[in-house]
Amino acid sequence: MTSLPQHPSEGSERLRPTVAVARAARVLAAAGIDAPRVEAELLAVHVLGVPRGRLALADGLTPDQLDRYDALVARRADREPLQHLTGSAAFRHLELAVGPGVFVPRPETELLAGWGVDQARAGSPLVVDLCSGSGAIALAVAQEAPAARVVAVERSPAALARLRRAAADRAAAGDRPVEVVAADVTDPGLLSDLEGRVDVLLCNPPYVPRAVEVPPEVAAHDPDEAVFGGADGLDVIRPVLARAARLLRPGGVLGVEHDDTHGAAVPALLVADGRYEAVEEHRDLAGRPRFATARRR
Missing domain, CATH: 3.40.50.150 (Vaccinia Virus protein VP39)
Structure with missing residues (x-):
């Protein structure tokens, strides 16, 4: 299992999506994912429930959302298909x-x-x-x-x-x-x-x-x-x-x-x-x- 860097305890604060995505992209790149930034963004919009074009404007991830996001990123770094993680494939x-x-x-x-x-x-x-x-x-x-x-x-x-x-x-x-x-x-x-x-x-x-x-x-x-x-x-x-x-x-x-x-x-x-x-x-x-x-x- 691939481990994500530990994030500090944030209490009730939210983490900006851009910060979470940047960190996740580094993890995915190290795992050999071809388009790490894109996939980090797609996982983030899946967790937040927002269109990708509005990701930068979305509310930050709550601690629970961040835990869910980190878990999905770790699974993707272990090469589980992105589409299995999101449950859908665009065609x-x-x-x-x-x-x-x-x-x-x-x-x-x-x-x-x-x-x-x-x-x-x-x-x-x-x-x-x-x-x-x-x-x-x-x-x-x-x-x-x-x-x-x-x-x-x-x-x-x-x-x-x-x-x-x-x-x-x-x-x-x-x-x-x-x-x-x-x-x-x-x-x-x-x-x-x-x-x-x-x-x-x-x-x-x-x-x-x-x-x-x-x-x-x-x-x-x-x-x-x-x-x-x-x-x-x-x-x-x-x-x-x-x-x-x-x-x-x-x-x-x-x-x-x-x-x-x-x-x-x-x-x-x-x-x-x-x-x-x-x-x-x-x-x-x-x-x-x-x-x-x-x-x-």
């Missing part, structure tokens, strides 16, 4: 409830979701999200392309529970309801009733090659089955591409996220399949290969 225009047992959606996946939203805005398409996890992609599409029918597929019981709650919450908030299906995406009979009818198919599968060393936040907290995709990282992607070709209508489109080492491998699989055209590789904001797209012949 496009959504705040998704996250926690142990469910893969935390990553900012780079917003690029695939955005591509999917663009494809889903024409007409009233049928959109399928495979390996849905917390439902980030499916819920984003349902919110931003309300004319689309969205089906989310997941097999993990823990993820399904959160996905169903999130879908119900977003429907109650006025978004298009997402249909949740409990199934294994490698099942050759997956969604047999939708064969040849899907307009847009999206997938963020487990794709990290088994030998790759992942950060402590991933290794200790993300479900193994949601991270690793076999020896080469393609054990789930291969059957997904094959099944997608059966589910998509002619002219339907596919987008699949992959490891940054798969920039050539996944497009090659799509070309070799023979049922896809317009195969394209997409890079993330750091210039790394991130997802591939194609159109069903």
